[in-house]
Amino acid sequence: MTLALDKPRSPRRPAARRSNFELASWLFMRISGLALIVLVLGHLFIMNILDGGVHRINFAFVAGRWSSPFWQFWDLSMLWLAEIHGGNGLRTVINDYARKDSTRFWLKMMLYVSMVLILALGSYVIFTFDPDIPAN
Amino acid sequence: MSDSASATVEVAARGSRRNGTLYRGDPGMWSWVAHRITGVLTFFFLFAHVLDTALVRVSPSAYDEIIETYKTPLVNLIEVGLVGAVLYHALNGLRVMLVDFWEKGPRYQKQMLWAIIGVWVLVMVPGAYFMMVRTVTEMFGGH
Numbered sequence: 001m002t003l004a005l006d007k008p009r010s011p012r013r014p015a016a017r018r019s020n021f022e023l024a025s026w027l028f029m030r031i032s033g034l035a036l037i038v039l040v041l042g043h044l045f046i047m048n049i050l051d052g053g054v055h056r057i058n059f060a061f062v063a064g065r066w067s068s069p070f071w072q073f074w075d076l077s078m079l080w081l082a083e084i085h086g087g088n089g090l091r092t093v094i095n096d097y098a099r100k101d102s103t104r105f106w107l108k109m110m111l112y113v114s115m116v117l118i119l120a121l122g123s124y125v126i127f128t129f130d131p132d133i134p135a136n
Numbered sequence: 137m138s139d140s141a142s143a144t145v146e147v148a149a150r151g152s153r154r155n156g157t158l159y160r161g162d163p164g165m166w167s168w169v170a171h172r173i174t175g176v177l178t179f180f181f182l183f184a185h186v187l188d189t190a191l192v193r194v195s196p197s198a199y200d201e202i203i204e205t206y207k208t209p210l211v212n213l214i215e216v217g218l219v220g221a222v223l224y225h226a227l228n229g230l231r232v233m234l235v236d237f238w239e240k241g242p243r244y245q246k247q248m249l250w251a252i253i254g255v256w257v258l259v260m261v262p263g264a265y266f267m268m269v270r271t272v273t274e275m276f277g278g279h
């Protein structure tokens with residue numbers, strides 16, 4: 001008795017599944033969003049609402065906070081997660097609305113350049129902060 | 137024939153909320169529009185906020201000068217708006233995650249929208265009070 005079977009139906013995965021980047025990006029938006037709830041809402045609560053809010057913020061206040069590795073780490077994580085979450089979100093928005101390929105390309109280039117700039121500058125400031133910097 | 141014809145007419149009414157089959161015009165769509173606007177707004181603010189904070193690397197007085205402009209009535213009002221925008225985005229982001237991952241999420245999406253709007257109001261009323269109380273008393277109460 002012979003078992004009649006056609007050729008294997010799926011010799012390889014279909015071409016459309018070559019990259020899972022968009023899946024990873026979708027998942028990242030959700031995981032980073034969870035972390036940002038604590039980091040960003042905590043930040044806003046302390047900085048804007050608690051104990052007089054923005055009125056008590058000045059250089060000395062920043063120096064006091066960044067003397068603690070805990071808040072340095074908090075701010076560094078918040079910077080990276082918010083910038084990549086927001087930048088990735090804006091990438092989606094550009095993909096949705098840009099009509100010409102060249103417009104889409106250049107808008108995304110501007111976006112990526114600004115992200116690199118902000119991440120580099122922000123990290124530099126947190127790592128090299130000097131509370132004894134000259135007053136003027 | 138007349139059945140399907142009448143069904144077509146009913147569905148064609150924009151955002152037919154009666155049978156819940158159309159998304160367009162539904163509060164769910166507006167929640168997404170607001171999520172997108174608040175997200176983009178916050179991203180642009182983050183750009184400015186990293187630049188202003190970077191002034192602590194220039195000098196204490198440069199930083200204090202720019203922060204001083206944040207303590208004015210107009211910027212104070214913008215601050216309240218920005219906190220409201222981020223709070224909405226965070227709450228709705230949580231709702232989006234529940235729709236995606238919780239088995240009953242899609243069924244309760246609308247109730248969850250009213251719930252987050254309720255939470256938003258409950259947080260923003262005292263929040264706005266504490267953010268503005270000092271500016272307002274300085275404006276009207278002398279000092």
Ligand code: HEM
Pocket residue numbers: 029030032033034036037040041082083085086087088089090092093171172174175176178179182222225226227229230232233
């Ligand atoms: C505070 C906690 C936050 C939570 C829980 C959160 C959650 C989310 C989620 C789940 C999405 C994906 C929505 C979707 O795929 O339909 C999203 C999109 C987005 N988020 Fe956030 N987010 C937060 C903070 C932020 C911050 C700080 C920024 C800006 C720097 C931001 C900017 C954006 C942008 C631009 C999008 C894309 C919107 C779109 O595609 O329509 N988010 N957020």
